[in-house]
Each structure stands twice: as C-alpha cells, then as structure tokens.
Amino acid sequence: MTWDTLYNFFGIRDFIYYISSSQIQDMLFPVKLVFLLFTVFFLVFVVYFMLNSSWLQYKFLEDVTEFFSWQAYGQREMTKQWDKIKRRTESGAESDFKLAIIDADDYMSEIFYDRGYEGDSFEETVKQAGNLVASIADDILHAHEVRNAIVYDPNYKLSALEAKKILATYESAAKDIGLG
Numbered sequence: 104m105t106w107d108t109l110y111n112f113f114g115i116r117d118f119i120y121y122i123s124s125s126q127i128q129d130m131l132f133p134v135k136l137v138f139l140l141f142t143v144f145f146l147v148f149v150v151y152f153m154l155n156s157s158w159l160q161y162k163f164l165e166d167v168t169e170f171f172s173w174q175a176y177g178q179r180e181m182t183k184q185w186d187k188i189k190r191r192t193e194s195g196a197e198s199d200f201k202l203a204i205i206d207a208d209d210y211m212s213e214i215f216y217d218r219g220y221e222g223d224s225f226e227e228t229v230k231q232a233g234n235l236v237a238s239i240a241d242d243i244l245h246a247h248e249v250r251n252a253i254v255y256d257p258n259y260k261l262s263a264l265e266a267k268k269i270l271a272t273y274e275s276a277a278k279d280i281g282l283g
Contacts, residue, residue, distance in 0.1 A: 184210060185277065192270065200266035201253045207273040208250040211243070214280055235280050242272040 110116040121127065153159050188210060191203040208225075215221070215228045222228040225247050229240050236243060246269040252259045 181210075181214070181277075185274065189270070192266065195263060197261055197263075197266075200261055200263060201259075204246070204250050204253060204261075204266060204269055204273075207270055208247060211273055211276060214277055218280060232280070236276050239272060239275055239279070243276050245269075246272045 107116075188203050188206045191199045191206065193199075212225065212228070215232060218232075220228050220231040222231055226244060229236060229243050229247075232240075249261070249265070249269055253261065
C-alpha cells in the first residue's frame with residue numbers, strides 16, 4: 104500500500120484539490136481578511152499591554168537587575184530605607200530615636216508582609232516567621248511593645264542605649280529574614 108493509494112482511498116486528494124481550488128479560495132477571501140484583522144488587533148493589543156504593564160518589568164527586569172547588581176531585587180531600596188532609619192539617630196535627640204523606632208517597626212512589618220507572613224497582630228506575624236527569627240523573637244516583641252508605648256504614651260522616656268539596642272534587634276531580624 105502506497106501513499107497514493109491511501110490518499111485515493113480516504114478521498115484526501117480530492118479534498119485537497121477542492122480546498123485549494125481558486126473558486127473556494129475566492130469565497131474564503133473575506134473570511135481570511137477577518138481572521139487577519141483579528142490577528143493584527145490582538146497582536147497590537149498584547150504588545151500595548153505588555154509595554155504599559157509592570158508584568159514585563161516583574162518577569163524580565165528583576166532578573167537583569169539581580170544579575171548586574173549581584174543583589175536580590177529590591178534590596179537596594181530596603182538598604183536605603185534602613186540607612187534612613189539609622190541616620191535619624193545621628194542627632195542623639197530622644198524624639199529622633201522614637202521616630203527611628205517607629206520607622207524600624209514599620210520597616211519590619213513591611214518585610215514580614217513582603218515575605219508572606221501575615222497575621223491579625225504583629226505578635227502573630229512574628230510567630231508565623233518561626234525559625235527565621237526564633238532566636239530573637241522575644242527581643243522583637245519587646246521592641247514592638249516599646250514602639251507601642253512610644254506611640255500611645257507621649258511622655259514615654261527612652262534612653263539612647265535602649266533605643267540603639269532596639270534598633271540593633273530590628274536590624275538583626277531584617278538580616279535574619281534576608282532582606283536587610
């Protein structure tokens with residue numbers, strides 16, 4: 104049995120001749136144009152939204168940035184944010200230490216959220232982080248309590264030594280999590 108025999112047996116040859124005839128091609132021309140217009144429309148649609156969305160940046164540029172900077176994506180911004188917090192303490196004023204602790208606590212909350220640890224309270228979030236911050240979990244919770252005391256009690260007294268210890272705790276936690 105040869106291919107010609109199979110083509111003739113199943114009627115494939117006749118079907119191909121019929122489909123490729125000029126009469127059918129003339130009848131299908133408007134349908135071809137409609138499909139061509141749909142193709143162009145959707146191609147333009149895809150290109151437009153790829154250029155105007157952050158998806159391309161998310162999928163491609165993050166990898167390029169990590170490759171050339173030799174750092175995890177976003178680490179430079181996080182480092183800048185932490186440096187800003189540390190610069191607050193340079194004046195030595197109690198109010199600046201208080202603001203630095205509040206900012207550091209917000210910074211930790213942001214890191215926990217970015218890493219997927221969420222809870223109804225900060226304490227639950229720290230517990231969810233588990234082994235990442237297990238060695239300093241109590242220190243983090245104490246630092247958060249001090250932060251709450253600063254926020255809710257305007258007369259709370261904070262020493263420079265205690266503030267530096269709390270900021271060191273937050274910095275250590277950020278490094279343990281791997282984003283600081």
